[in-house]
Amino acid sequence: MPQKVRIALDAMGGDVGASVVVPGAAMSLARHPDSEFLLVGKRDLIEAELANHPQLKAVSRVIHTDVAVNMEDKPSQALRRGRKTSSMWLAIDAVKKGEADVVVSAGNTGALMAMARFILHTLEGVDRPAIAAVWPTTRGESVVLDLGATIGGDARHLAALAVMGSAMASVLFNLPRPKVGFLNIGTEEIKGHEEIREAGEMLRAANLPQLEYIGFVEGDGIGKGVADVVVTEGYSGNIALKSAEGTARQITELLRAAIGRSWLSQIGYLFARSAFRELRNKLDPKKSNGGVFLGLRGVVVKSHGGMDAEGFAYAVDVGYETVRYDLLTKINQMLNRAGGGLVPDPSAPEAVS
Amino acid sequence: MPQKVRIALDAMGGDVGASVVVPGAAMSLARHPDSEFLLVGKRDLIEAELANHPQLKAVSRVIHTDVAVNMEDKPSQALRRGRKTSSMWLAIDAVKKGEADVVVSAGNTGALMAMARFILHTLEGVDRPAIAAVWPTTRGESVVLDLGATIGGDARHLAALAVMGSAMASVLFNLPRPKVGFLNIGTEEIKGHEEIREAGEMLRAANLPQLEYIGFVEGDGIGKGVADVVVTEGYSGNIALKSAEGTARQITELLRAAIGRSWLSQIGYLFARSAFRELRNKLDPKKSNGGVFLGLRGVVVKSHGGMDAEGFAYAVDVGYETVRYDLLTKINQMLNRAGGGLVPDPSAPEAVS
Numbered sequence: 001m002p003q004k005v006r007i008a009l010d011a012m013g014g015d016v017g018a019s020v021v022v023p024g025a026a027m028s029l030a031r032h033p034d035s036e037f038l039l040v041g042k043r044d045l046i047e048a049e050l051a052n053h054p055q056l057k058a059v060s061r062v063i064h065t066d067v068a069v070n071m072e073d074k075p076s077q078a079l080r081r082g083r084k085t086s087s088m089w090l091a092i093d094a095v096k097k098g099e100a101d102v103v104v105s106a107g108n109t110g111a112l113m114a115m116a117r118f119i120l121h122t123l124e125g126v127d128r129p130a131i132a133a134v135w136p137t138t139r140g141e142s143v144v145l146d147l148g149a150t151i152g153g154d155a156r157h158l159a160a161l162a163v164m165g166s167a168m169a170s171v172l173f174n175l176p177r178p179k180v181g182f183l184n185i186g187t188e189e190i191k192g193h194e195e196i197r198e199a200g201e202m203l204r205a206a207n208l209p210q211l212e213y214i215g216f217v218e219g220d221g222i223g224k225g226v227a228d229v230v231v232t233e234g235y236s237g238n239i240a241l242k243s244a245e246g247t248a249r250q251i252t253e254l255l256r257a258a259i260g261r262s263w264l265s266q267i268g269y270l271f272a273r274s275a276f277r278e279l280r281n282k283l284d285p286k287k288s289n290g291g292v293f294l295g296l297r298g299v300v301v302k303s304h305g306g307m308d309a310e311g312f313a314y315a316v317d318v319g320y321e322t323v324r325y326d327l328l329t330k331i332n333q334m335l336n337r338a339g340g341g342l343v344p345d346p347s348a349p350e351a352v353s
Numbered sequence: 354m355p356q357k358v359r360i361a362l363d364a365m366g367g368d369v370g371a372s373v374v375v376p377g378a379a380m381s382l383a384r385h386p387d388s389e390f391l392l393v394g395k396r397d398l399i400e401a402e403l404a405n406h407p408q409l410k411a412v413s414r415v416i417h418t419d420v421a422v423n424m425e426d427k428p429s430q431a432l433r434r435g436r437k438t439s440s441m442w443l444a445i446d447a448v449k450k451g452e453a454d455v456v457v458s459a460g461n462t463g464a465l466m467a468m469a470r471f472i473l474h475t476l477e478g479v480d481r482p483a484i485a486a487v488w489p490t491t492r493g494e495s496v497v498l499d500l501g502a503t504i505g506g507d508a509r510h511l512a513a514l515a516v517m518g519s520a521m522a523s524v525l526f527n528l529p530r531p532k533v534g535f536l537n538i539g540t541e542e543i544k545g546h547e548e549i550r551e552a553g554e555m556l557r558a559a560n561l562p563q564l565e566y567i568g569f570v571e572g573d574g575i576g577k578g579v580a581d582v583v584v585t586e587g588y589s590g591n592i593a594l595k596s597a598e599g600t601a602r603q604i605t606e607l608l609r610a611a612i613g614r615s616w617l618s619q620i621g622y623l624f625a626r627s628a629f630r631e632l633r634n635k636l637d638p639k640k641s642n643g644g645v646f647l648g649l650r651g652v653v654v655k656s657h658g659g660m661d662a663e664g665f666a667y668a669v670d671v672g673y674e675t676v677r678y679d680l681l682t683k684i685n686q687m688l689n690r691a692g693g694g695l696v697p698d699p700s701a702p703e704a705v706s
Contacts, residue, residue, distance in 0.1 A: 138603050148538050151546055185501050185591040193504055193588065219595025223603040235546065236592045238538040239585075242572025243593040244600040250491050250576040251604050254635055258628035265628040271621025275611035282607055 004036045005323045006101045007316060008094040011041030012068035012087035014106025014305045014312070018042065021106070022049035024312030026056040031313075032320045035059065038100050040087040042066050063090055069111045071305060078111030079118060088112060092119045095298040102319040104290075106303035106312060113149055113293060120298040125335040126160050128153065129295035130234065131302065132168050133241075134288045134318075137225030143169040143178075144222060144230045147291060148238035155198035158182065158231060160335065162203055164294040165229040166211035167330040172321055175228055177210060181217035183232035183240065199231075210334050219243075248283060286311035290318030292327075299327060357389045358676045359454045360669060361447040364394030365421040365440040367459025367658045367665070371395065374459070375402035377665030379409040384666075385673045388412065391453050393440040395419050416443055422464045424658060431464030432471060441465060445472045448651040455672040457643075459656040459665060466502055466646060466653075473651040478688040479513050481506065482648035483587065484655065485521050486594075487641045487671075490578030496522040496531075497575060497583045500644060501591035508551035511535065511584060513688065515556055517647040518582040519564035520683040525674055528581055530563060534570035536585035536593065552584075563687050572596075601636060639664035643671030645680075652680060 011021045018041055029035050036059045039046050043064040050057040067085040069078045082089050088107050094100040096119050105112050113129065122129060132145035145165045150157070162180050169178035180203070182196050196216070203213040214227055219240055222230050232240070259265040269276065281287075285304070289311045293300040299322045303315035322328075364374045371394055382388050389412045392399050396417040403410040420438040422431045435442050441460050447453040449472050458465050466482065475482060485498035498518045503510070515533050522531035533556070535549050549569070556566040567580055572593055575583050585593070612618040622629065634640075638657070642664045646653040652675045656668035675681075 138606060151538075183592060185504075185588055185595075219592045219597075220599030220602070222596060223599035232592075235538055236589045239536060239572045239589045239593050240596040242538075243575060243596040244572075246573030246576035247597040247600040248604060249573070251601060251632070251636070253491060255628065255632050258631040258635075259625055261631075262627055265625040268621040268624025268626070268628070272612055272618040272625060273621070274615055275608065275618040275621070278611040278614075279604070279608050282611075283604070 004034055005032065005320050006036045006038065006099070007319050007323075008038040008040065008091040008100035008103040009316070010087045010091040010103065010105035010107055011039045011046050012065075012107070013112075014303065014307065015071070017068075018045040018049050020307065020309050020312050022046060022053060022056065023309035025060075025316055026053040027309060027313035028316035028320065029056050029059065031317060032324075035320055037061070038063060038091070038094050040065060040091040040094070041068075063094075065090055069107050071108050073108055073111055075110040075114035078108060079114050082111070082115070089115055089119070092116055092298075092300065095300075096120055101323040102299045102301060104301040104303060104316050104319045106305050106307060106315070108305075109148075109291075109302055112300065112302055116293055116296055116298075116300045120296040120300070122295050123297055123332065123335065126164075126295040127157060129293055130161050130164065131291045132165055132294050133291040134172065135222060135230075135241075135244075136283055136288055137223050139225030141173065141288070142222065142225055142228050142230060143172070144237065144241065145294065146232065146234040146237045147241050148234045149293070151233060151235045153195070153233045155195045155202055158195060158199035158233065159202045160295070162199070162211065162213070162229065162231045163208070163334045164331050165231055167327055167334060168292060168294065168322075169228045170210065170330065171325040171327045172318070173228065177212050178228035179214045179226075180211045180229040180231065181214045181221070181227035183222070183230055183236060184216035184218065186218055208334060210330070245285075286314055288314075290315035292318060292322065294331070297328075299323070357387055358385065358673050359389045359391065359452070360672055360676075361391040361393065361444040361453035361456040362669070363440045363444040363456065363458035363460055364392045364399050365418075365460070366465075367656065367660065368424070370421075371398040371402050373660065373662050373665050375399060375406060375409065376662035378413075378669055379406040380662060380666035381669035381673060382409050382412065384670060385677075388673055390414070391416060391444070391447050393418060393444040393447070394421075416447075418443055422460050424461050426461055426464055428463040428467035431461060432467050435464070435468070442468055442472070445469055445651075445653065448653075449473055454676040455652045455654060457654040457656060457669050457672045459658050459660060459668070461658075462501075462644075462655055465655055469646055469649055469651075469653045473649040473653070475648050476650055476685065476688065479517075479648040480510060482646055483514050483517065484644045485518055485647050486644040487525065488575060488583075488594075488597075489636055489641055490576050492578030494526065494641070495575065495578055495581055495583060496525070497590060497594065498647065499585065499587040499590045500594050501587045502646070504586060504588045506548070506586045508548045508555055511548060511552035511586065512555045513648070515552070515564065515566070515582065515584045516561070516687045517684050518584055520680055520687060521645060521647065521675075522581045523563065523683065524678040524680045525671070526581065530565050531581035532567045533564045533582040533584060534567045534574070534580035536575070536583055536589060537569035537571065539571055561687060563683070598638075639667055641667075643668035645671060645675060647684070650681075652676070
């Protein structure tokens with residue numbers, strides 16, 4: 001691997017900015033010494049942080065701007081106000097210009113997606129992008145998408161999501177042929193959502209060597225890890241993610257409150273500390289930090305806005321791996337494989353019926 | 354309250370049948386002595402169980418049949434095979450004929466819904482029914498619907514769900530004006546799902562005295578209890594429910610496994626037992642057992658098929674309360690309130706545009 005992995009970082013994104021982004025990048029660099037960084041934001045703030053991380057400083061270049069996209073801006077506002085000047089825009093644009101291989105931002109999700117679409121455009125064969133993330137399961141980890149980028153979509157859209165998600169799973173989990181399922185509900189003979197069935201038939205017919213289509217997965221199948229990749233359109237994907245996150249938080253709070261109510265339980269907690277630590281580790285949201293925008297001509301990784309440096313470092317790791325293991329090439333190969341037909345060219349003339 | 358509450362029970366529904374249904378009914382009767390029961394199923398099995406519960410026997414009548422709907426039957430098969438003869442059909446039919454006020458079954462959900470629609474028909478102003486259930490939250494309990502009866506639906510459908518759900522919350526939680534929200538995702542300026550916005554506007558404009566419309570609720574807001582009633586169409590409602598259930602199970606299993614791995618943790622568990630018991634109690638699926646089919650000219654309560662007698666008793670309690678506090682009348686009043694317009698008559702001529 002002679003090539004360096006060049007990572008552009010929006011150093012004004014997130015709740016804190018450079019004071020999280022720079023130490024986070026330093027942690028990721030320690031794990032992946034073949035990285036280089038482009039840090040976009042206020043030069044003095046970034047350089048003050050870099051002074052504490054000489055190894056990172058040696059492989060970083062700073063692009064100065066003092067225009068930030070606010071966490072509250074609507075996508076259209078961000079596009080208007082932050083165009084060509086904001087740290088978010090300039091970091092994405094570095095990927096477009098070929099100065100970086102991937103961009104990581106902890107900024108406003110809607111703005112990041114809008115700018116990414118505007119600057120990078122979608123891949124051939126993909127109409128609309130998706131957000132994918134790693135979901136911790138009982139058996140390990142799975143990729144789940146779309147977590148909210150695009151509401152609804154036809155069978156072709158869902159099949160493209162399946163292809164992109166399994167490319168991501170093969171890159172992140174080193175799986176030659178990830179198991180892929182569509183999120184669905186168990187009721188029989190229901191009307192609606194023919195597109196899910198149709199997308200399943202497309203995948204089955206395509207019989208791609210890079211993914212194994214296993215059928216439908218119900219909501220409780222995600223956490224069981226029945227598939228390496230669970231695919232759905234963005235509305236229900238977002239609902240699934242938020243419901244699961246909310247439940248996890250709710251249970252943790254209930255347990256903490258219950259333990260706090262009796263001194264016997266508090267003693268028990270001390271003895272069982274290692275078990276609680278193991279659980280926390282397993283469900284640590286930091287470790288699944290890093291939503292990947294898929295379907296664009298460039299990879300954009302979104303870190304959670306409230307993350308600390310350690311959490312941001314995981315998002316940078318995700319960005320690194322998408323480049324090192326060539327996510328984009330994998331996606332393109334699968335979307336446009338010779339003799340394909342999985343994702344037909346939308347401009348092809350339709351058969352006369 | 355001079356009137357008795359007459360409850361029809363499908364004594365062949367669920368994984369076990371009469372041996373769960375009869376003792377479950379006995380437990381509920383102990384809590385609500387003004388109940389009467391109609392037990393539909395194999396007479397000898399039911400009477401053998403009733404022999405152990407003389408108080409229940411004194412207020413019960415048995416309708417014999419030996420035709421059961423299988424848990425695996427598709428709704429159309431069940432309708433064909435179980436028509437007019439199965440315990441499920443006869444129990445629902447008792448409500449239609451006015452011999453019972455409510456029916457409770459632990460049988461096959463799809464079959465139960467299909468038969469209930471066929472026999473009872475939908476209410477005026479309601480096109481398609483919904484399944485509602487109680488969701489345990491950090492603050493208490495909320496009603497969530499639709500959990501999978503009807504996929505998709507326009508603004509009018511969603512507004513009707515809001516009305517029916519809040520009638521259920523006012524009945525079960527004794528709330529004069531439940532807070533109602535629509536499940537939605539946070540992203541701004543997204544296309545699609547205009548029907549949710551439109552339904553919200555309808556509710557706001559109607560300003561009903563029986564419910565307080567509070568706007569949108571995200572997936573993680575359900576468990577926080579930000580609304581007493583959370584409304585969505587059946588696909589995303591089912592996904593939300595199953596994702597949350599799956600996560601709860603996943604965390605419990607992870608914690609159990611982590612505790613089992615060290616003897617120190619096992620000792621800790623013994624000390625903290627009361628806290629774990631409290632958590633289990635709070636999240637006990639038995640206590641939120643009892644999905645209510647809303648939108649029909651009669652109330653049907655679905656118990657989970659795998660429940661024991663104690664769990665089934667909670668579903669019977671739900672059935673009792675819907676009758677005692679007059680759920681159907683409340684729904685009808687809200688749907689057809691004087692000067693209404695919340696749920697316009699679909700047969701009314703449309704304005705020329």
